[in-house]
Amino acid sequence: MTRRALPVTVMTLLLLAAWYIGAAWLNWPQAAETLARANRPAGFADVLAQAYAMKRPILPTPDQVVVELWNSLTGYAPTSPRNLLFHAWVTAEAALTGLAMGLALGILLAAGIVYTRTLEASLLPWVIASQTIPILAIAPMIVVILGNIGLTGLLPKAVICMYLCFFPITVGMVKGLRSADPLWVDLMRTYSASGLRAFWSLRLPASMPFLFASLKVSVAISVVGAIVGELPTGGQAGLGARLLSGSYYGQTVQIWAALIMASLLSVAVIAVVRGLELVLLGRAGAR
Amino acid sequence: MTFPNPLDFWEASASRQGSDRAVSSAKSSSAKSPVVVEARKLSLVYPTADKPVTALSEVDLTIARGDFVSLIGPSGCGKTTLLRVIADLERPTAGQIAIEGMTPEQARLKRLYGYVFQAPALYPWRTVERNVMLPLEIMGIARAERQARAREQLERVGLSGFERKFPWQLSGGMQQRVSIARALALQPDLLLMDEPFGALDEITRDHLNLHLTQLWRATGKTCVFVTHSIAEAVFLSTRIVVMSPRPGRILDVIDCNSLPRERTLDIRESPEFAAIAHRVREGLKEGHSYDD
Numbered sequence: 239m240t241r242r243a244l245p246v247t248v249m250t251l252l253l254l255a256a257w258y259i260g261a262a263w264l265n266w267p268q269a270a271e272t273l274a275r276a277n278r279p280a281g282f283a284d285v286l287a288q289a290y291a292m293k294r295p296i297l298p299t300p301d302q303v304v305v306e307l308w309n310s311l312t313g314y315a316p317t318s319p320r321n322l323l324f325h326a327w328v329t330a331e332a333a334l335t336g337l338a339m340g341l342a343l344g345i346l347l348a349a350g351i352v353y354t355r356t357l358e359a360s361l362l363p364w365v366i367a368s369q370t371i372p373i374l375a376i377a378p379m380i381v382v383i384l385g386n387i388g389l390t391g392l393l394p395k396a397v398i399c400m401y402l403c404f405f406p407i408t409v410g411m412v413k414g415l416r417s418a419d420p421l422w423v424d425l426m427r428t429y430s431a432s433g434l435r436a437f438w439s440l441r442l443p444a445s446m447p448f449l450f451a452s453l454k455v456s457v458a459i460s461v462v463g464a465i466v467g468e469l470p471t472g473g474q475a476g477l478g479a480r481l482l483s484g485s486y487y488g489q490t491v492q493i494w495a496a497l498i499m500a501s502l503l504s505v506a507v508i509a510v511v512r513g514l515e516l517v518l519l520g521r522a523g524a525r
Numbered sequence: 526m527t528f529p530n531p532l533d534f535w536e537a538s539a540s541r542q543g544s545d546r547a548v549s550s551a552k553s554s555s556a557k558s559p560v561v562v563e564a565r566k567l568s569l570v571y572p573t574a575d576k577p578v579t580a581l582s583e584v585d586l587t588i589a590r591g592d593f594v595s596l597i598g599p600s601g602c603g604k605t606t607l608l609r610v611i612a613d614l615e616r617p618t619a620g621q622i623a624i625e626g627m628t629p630e631q632a633r634l635k636r637l638y639g640y641v642f643q644a645p646a647l648y649p650w651r652t653v654e655r656n657v658m659l660p661l662e663i664m665g666i667a668r669a670e671r672q673a674r675a676r677e678q679l680e681r682v683g684l685s686g687f688e689r690k691f692p693w694q695l696s697g698g699m700q701q702r703v704s705i706a707r708a709l710a711l712q713p714d715l716l717l718m719d720e721p722f723g724a725l726d727e728i729t730r731d732h733l734n735l736h737l738t739q740l741w742r743a744t745g746k747t748c749v750f751v752t753h754s755i756a757e758a759v760f761l762s763t764r765i766v767v768m769s770p771r772p773g774r775i776l777d778v779i780d781c782n783s784l785p786r787e788r789t790l791d792i793r794e795s796p797e798f799a800a801i802a803h804r805v806r807e808g809l810k811e812g813h814s815y816d817d
Binding site: 419421422424425426427428429430431435439440443444446519 | 612613614633634636638639640642643644646648650659660662663664711
């Protein structure tokens with residue numbers, strides 16, 4: 239354990255050092271100006287202290303962000319909009335719903351592509367083209383169109399997540415469903431197994447390692463999708479709304495706290511996926 | 526368990542290669558006809574970009590019930606192709622073949638044979654026991670019976686206690702034994718084996734050969750066994766089919782009834798064994814020029 243802890247610790251310390259140096263460098267002009275305006279002494283130590291203690295810094299220090307996170311998480315009930323957990327849950331709900339929808343769509347498309355030659359030729363270019371459209375451009379359109387037919391709240395956000403999530407799943411599963419060893423396929427034939435049986439008992443389990451690789455990519459982008467989906471809705475709740483209101487009022491500390499929360503959310507979901515992978519595939523060998 | 530002595534059937538189908546016995550007679554005979562596999566003028570030609578490759582050329586072969594038949598020959602002689610045609614994994618381009626009086630496809634759909642591949646081909650995400658249960662699952666057999674039959678077959682190949690292990694936790698020889706147990710779990714009358722021990726070391730191979738011959742004697746199944754080892758073919762077989770490449774054809778069919786039905790490893794030292802091995806070697810030499 240110590241062997242793994244040491245490089246991680248060193249890297250974390252280096253990043254923190256870079257962050258503090260960056261914060262000092264970026265906040266320096268503003269800090270010096272504040273001190274000059276207040277006619278207070280502006281020596282090196284004074285400016286540095288001021289740069290690390292500003293209310294609206296260009297780049298807040300890690301300790302400011304941690305304090306903001308701590309105050310938000312412990313100062314209010316988890317159901318209060320002032321608690322980041324509330325916002326994280328709103329975002330997670332949309333991200334997980336979108337991930338589930340993307341998973342279903344991705345597997346369905348992959349099965350279609352693997353089993354139907356015409357779909358491979360006709361569908362795959364569209365699947366790839368769909369990912370070349372900037373999500374920031376299409377997200378408001380999805381929200382507007384779905385809002386127009388009466389769908390608001392969670393669903394438009396989930397659809398945006400799905401739009402981002404299905405792609406890695408489709409690509410991974412097309413490869414995964416084709417990964418069965420020819421002998422394994424012959425074996426199914428000697429049992430005169432039906433196509434559906436061969437799918438359930440051979441192609442699908444054989445594709446699982448590919449699915450989990452894709453899923454980890456999809457989890458990360460599903461959180462991004464949910465946050466992007468929260469921006470055009472005006473932002474009542476969710477980490478995206480928090481980011482938006484933070485940028486309206488120049489609350490950089492609040493923005494950074496929400497960013498850290500978003501990455502913690504991704505890490506948590508990826509850990510769950512990894513756990514699932516270990517339970518499902520871990521015992522089946524050195525996969 | 527009682528089963529007909531294959532020696533009786535040797536008389537019945539005395540002239541095998543080039544026999545004028547019609548395939549139709551096998552078709553009309555009852556399910557327990559003495560003939561399990563009958564091929565007449567069987568050919569298989571693969572179309573390729575430059576010129577067609579003849580994998581099998583006018584092969585005539587009769588396999589009697591209870592026989593242990595080895596197909597032997599150098600690489601490219603069509604021995605695996607012939608086995609795959611019997612299993613309906615390949616379709617012949619000319620000629621006739623009947624399995625228990627049926628087409629290979631009908632036989633496959635009725636799951637009449639068990640197939641053992643060159644590699645164990647175990648599904649890595651299934652435990653040993655669930656690998657053996659796979660064919661039974663597909664046949665729709667109830668869970669309790671599936672398990673009982675899997676355990677019985679694993680015991681038969683000497684792998685009791687390994688039910689819950691995953692394939693990667695087993696040695697190559699053990700994995701191949703699991704794949705034999707899986708083929709036996711179907712309880713087929715016909716066992717098709719494609720160089721099952723080809724990738725194993727000689728000591729393991731000897732051990733598994735002994736095991737296989739005892740298994741064959743105990744179950745009375747008809748076995749078709751592809752190999753490129755002369756010693757293995759002579760040790761296991763009641764009949765040896767010598768094949769030759771370009772095009773794939775049968776050169777010689779050798780009866781091994783000078784050897785006892787019960788085989789032990791020391792029969793390999795006997796003059797009868799040497800005589801058969803010599804004839805196989807001569808046959809292989811005839812069909813294969815070593816200068817190409």
